[in-house]
Each structure stands twice: as structure tokens, then as C-alpha cells.
Amino acid sequence: DADVTQTPRNRITKTGKRIMLECxxxxxHDRMYWYRQDPGLGLRLIYYSFDVKDINKGEISDGxxxxxxxxxxxxxxxxxxxxxxxxLYFCATxxxxxxxxxxxxPGTRLTVL
Amino acid sequence: GQNIDQxxxxxxxxxxxxxINCTYQTSGFNGLFWYQQHAGEAPTFLSxxxxxxxxxxxxxSSFLSRSKGYSYLLLKELQMKDSASYLCAVxxxxxxxxxxxxxxxxxxxxx
Numbered sequence: 001d002a003d004v005t006q007t008p009r010n011r012i013t014k015t016g017k018r019i020m021l022e023c024x025x026x027x028x029h030d031r032m033y034w035y036r037q038d039p040g041l042g043l044r045l046i047y048y049s050f051d052v053k054d055i056n057k058g059e060i061s062d063g064x065x066x067x068x069x070x071x072x073x074x075x076x077x078x079x080x081x082x083x084x085x086x087x088l089y090f091c092a093t094x095x096x097x098x099x100x101x102x103x104x105x106p107g108t109r110l111t112v113l
Numbered sequence: 114g115q116n117i118d119q120x121x122x123x124x125x126x127x128x129x130x131x132x133i134n135c136t137y138q139t140s141g142f143n144g145l146f147w148y149q150q151h152a153g154e155a156p157t158f159l160s161x162x163x164x165x166x167x168x169x170x171x172x173x174s175s176f177l178s179r180s181k182g183y184s185y186l187l188l189k190e191l192q193m194k195d196s197a198s199y200l201c202a203v204x205x206x207x208x209x210x211x212x213x214x215x216x217x218x219x220x221x222x223x224x
Contacts, residue, residue, distance in 0.1 A: 004155075031210060042216040043156070043200070050210065058211075090155060094210070101146060102212065104155035 003027045004105035006091050012111045019078045021108050023091030031094045032074040033102065034058075034066060036087040043090065049074055081112040115139045117215035119201050124221045125191055133186045133199050133218045141206030147175050147186045148200040150217065156200055159186070188220075196222045 004025045013019055023032065034046040035058075045058030047066040055066055063085060067075045078085055088109050092102040116138045125131040137145070144163040148156040160168055162177035162184060174187040186199055198217040205211040 040216060043202075043214040045211060048211065088153075099144075099161045100210070101158040101161060104157070106155050107153070109153075 004091060004093055004103055006089075006105040006108050008108060009106065010109045012113065013081055014113050015080075015082055017081050017112075019081050019110065021076045021078075021089055021091075021110070023074045023076070023105055025072050025091075025093045025103075025105075027093055027095070027103060028071075029093035029095050029103075030071065031096065031100075032068065033092040033094075034064075034074065034076045035090045035092065036060070036085075037090060037107075038087050046076065078110075078112075081110075083112045086110060086112045115203070115205070115213050117201055117203060117213060119199075119215040119218045121216070122219045122221070124223060125188075127191055127193060127222055127224050129191050130187065130189050131191060131220065133188070133201075133220065135184045135186070135201030135215060137182050137184075137201070137203050137215075139182075139203055139206050139213070142179055142182075143204040143206060143209045145175075145177060145184050145204075146202045146212065147173075147184075148202065150198045150200060152197070159199075191222050193222050193224065196220060 007022045033048040035043045049068040065077045091105040094100045094102045118136045147159040150156040160175040172189045198219045200217045201215040202212040
């Protein structure tokens with residue numbers, strides 16, 4: 001079974017709709033992250049959380065919100081989707097020991113029409 | 114500000130050696146990562162450098178020079194499956210639990 005899972009894997013929606021992307025992990029990591037990836041722009045951090053009660057904005061948080069419902073779950077919401085939020089979204093987790101590299105989920109491809 | 118530069122694309126031949134460079138300009142330095150990402154898939158961790166020198170892991174090696182703000186990823190005995198994007202990332206000097214990613218280098222390996 002995958003350690004970091006994301007649902008849905010693909011989603012097509014319309015402008016103005018509310019969308020929630022979900023991330024779950026079985027790695028037992030405290031730290032979780034949401035990124036978006038656009039061609040030519042690389043991975044950009046949207047929000048991150050180091051604990052259930054900890055939420056922090058990344059470099060591109062406008063238009064997004066998150067919820068850390070439990071250590072294992074971190075959800076990303078688009079309250080009113082717009083076309084320029086069309087992108088590949090990745091969730092990641094990391095430990096607090098050693099190199100603490102980030103482990104990425106399989107991604108959600110979101111298209112906003 | 115923080116900036117990471119990598120070549121956009123590279124090509125190489127199966128069996129050859131390729132070096133992918135990464136230069137960074139940051140206000141401090143606390144470690145550099147290399148990730149591999151196949152098209153449409155998740156990035157996967159390849160290597161980490163925090164001290165100057167070479168880290169070797171099988172066919173892949175990564176080098177760091179902190180004084181030059183420079184790293185490279187060396188791939189030996191290239192295989193077709195090495196066709197992927199290679200992402201360089203540094204720890205954010207203001208918050209070391211965050212990573213700043215370069216835009217990635219797309220490597221195509223030809224037979």
C-alpha cells in the first residue's frame with residue numbers, strides 16, 4: 001500500500017465551484033505539505049502543517065485553505081475555483097529526524113474550466 | 114530573495130554519463146536535495162548534501178560546493194528509465210523544514 005495517498009487523482013470542475021483535495025499518510029510523520037506544480041514553474045508551496053493544530057501559509061496561499069483533521073490527514077480546499085488554479089497538486093510528508101526528506105503522494109491533476 | 118537555477122533540458126545516450134548542474138543563491142545554506150520525477154508522477158528522493166564533497170549512491174552521485182553555491186547530480190551508465198525530470202531543492206534558510214525547488218531539468222535518454 002502507498003504511504004502517501006491523494007484523492008481524487010483527477011478532477012475536472014467549473015469556475016466558481018468548491019473543490020476539496022484530500023491527502024492521507026501512513027508514515028506517522030508530523031509534517032505535511034501541499035504543493036502545486038505548473039510547467040516551467042516547478043513545485044511551489046501552498047500550505048504546510050507541522051502538527052494537528054499548526055497551519056502555515058506557503059508562497060502561494062491566496063485562493064486556497066487547508067484543514068489538518070488528524071496527524072494522518074491534510075486537506076486542501078479551493079473555495080471558488082478559477083482557471084489559473086489548473087495544475088498538478090502534490091501532498092508531501094516529512095519526519096523530524098535525520099535528513100527529513102519529503103515523501104510525495106501520487107498527485108491530483110485538477111482542471112478548472 | 115532565494116533563487117535556484119538548473120538547465121531546462123538535457124539529452125544523453127544510453128550507457129553514457131550525464132552531469133546536471135544546479136546553482137543557488139540564498140541568504141544561508143542548510144542542505145540541498147535532488148529528486149527524480151517521471152512525467153506525471155510523484156517526485157522521489159535521490160540524494161542529500163549538506164557538507165562539501167561527493168555523495169555516491171550506486172549509479173547516482175551528488176556533489177556540493179557551498180562556497181560556489183553549486184551542486185551537480187551525476188548519472189552513470191544511463192538507462193532509458195533515467196529519462197525524467199531532476200529537481201534541485203534547498204532548505205529555506207528562514208525555515209529549514211521548507212524546501213525551495215528549482216524548476217527542474219528534463220533529461221531525455223536516447224538509445
